[in-house]
Amino acid sequence: MIARPRFAVLLPLVGDTFRQANASGISAMMLTVTAICTILCLSVNISGDISLQDKDETVYFLPTAPESKANPNYAVADQAKAKSDGIETVRGKATLAFGLMSFPMSRERADTVHFLETILAGGIAGTFGLLLALVWTAGFLPSFLDPGSASVLIAKPISRQKLLVGKYFSVLAFVGLQVALFVVLTWLGLGIRTKVWDATYLWCIPLLLLQFAVFYGFSVLLAVTTRSTVACVFGSVLFWLMSWGINYGSVMAHGLRESKSVPGATVMLTDAAYWISPKPIDAALILFNTLDAGHDFEKPAVFRFLESRKSYSPTASILSTLILAAVLLAISTYEFNETDY
């Protein structure tokens, strides 16, 4: 018997997944999205800003457009009054796309960078990027499990579990690298241009990867049972939408329970569904709080409802998501073991 190092199975599968991603153009597509966002970050320019005196200092805004329409001299008069009262007014401006787009800026540049990072993490990577990654990687497993190529692998002295779990983690490694590249490069881009280095933004790498891990677990289950890329694409997107629905339904049912407009049985049912399904709203809230996005955006009602729940705990949410990913992988492994090739 030849003794194998622990990662002897994983490394060739990781290499194979990266080659598969290169050959199918998925690497290039993901890198293109990252490159566009990095260039956008490198095109940011901030001028006319002033630093806050301390971290918790409140930023006030002087009256602007509506009043100035009624009285064109209002803003100017207001500025003059502020100056005479000893108030320092800030006329900052941030530009994007090398000056093509510009918007007025709050007092400190760190706020603007923070605002952009929240949009990049929550909007682009967390929603658009996650869906694209799910769709683009959906074909990896079905082609790997095709009898023409998988039969020879299964006839090797290696267990089917190791093969499937190894392939799952190799896809996670690929997506993890892409997420890390996206986050680190946009962070560097913004940092280089603005000199603001907010490391909390980097926390979205593990948070986004965790979300992908659980949804991809379902895609693996579909791949093992159907070996169809189409089923994996539509199935995983449908599962993603369904998870949003379940998570939203559960949070709202709890929120409305106090007004007694929702029966207790419904709350129990939605609660059960909540614990056994992925929690994209929880994940979005964890990301929102990690990035301190409440500084720039009003916290959505669903987040407030969720936080008011006694049973809500970010740790429990992350742990149950991890358990769900493990359960999906265990079911897939069982199914793969039982399949005749």
Added chain:
Amino acid sequence: MTTPVAEFVDVAKIYRSPLRRRRTVEALKGVSFRVEPGEVFALLGPNRAGKTTLLKILLGLSRPSGGDTRRFGRSISSRETLSSVGYMHGNQAFPGYLTATCLLEFYGGFSGIPQRSLRAKVPALLERMGLADRAREPIARFSKGMVQRLALAQSLLNDPELLVLDEPMEGLDLNARLLLHEIIEEQRSEGKTVLLVSHALEEVARICDRVAVLVEGRLAYLGGVDPLLHDPATGEERSLQDALSPFYHTLT
């Protein structure tokens, strides 16, 4: 008494429809025989006779519904013995994005062959298969015959004690067929075993020691090739095709 390389005792296989569980197909109905070390053994029979199913059970690709199957005297659930088996799939579909070299290194890694010896072995095997000049090309550009030669190279990576070949002649040109004969002869001379499924009866007659003929999942004949090549009634020589035609006609 030597331990058989492969042993089937009353092996049965029933395929069930995934949606309608009551709908079943009996692919194997109590098949029993042994493949001894050093012999070149062929599984013959018409389509859907259960030949490939039997190979799949031996290789752990498919689960038997009944009976006992052993590889090198050990249960087929023990996967360690697979490190002494080389397998060439009948309908090979290698990932088109891999080059011939990458593919052999990838599959060889799962056989437990150290990377250093793989790096020495792969170019030599590609050279032997006449693929050395295409070693760095993606397999997507290969012809069917080239893929078959690559599949043969893959099955030889671990110097197997048992070489399992499923329809190995398909898509091979004359030179490649001669090479395959040469490899099978080498295996035999080294005391290694070859188990093959084929419809190329002339070649089977030339290279095999024993055959098992399966018809509708049952063992219809088990024995040497030579007795089949002589008509028992007249003693005249005949082709293997003529000898086996009664088995094939039972289906019509």
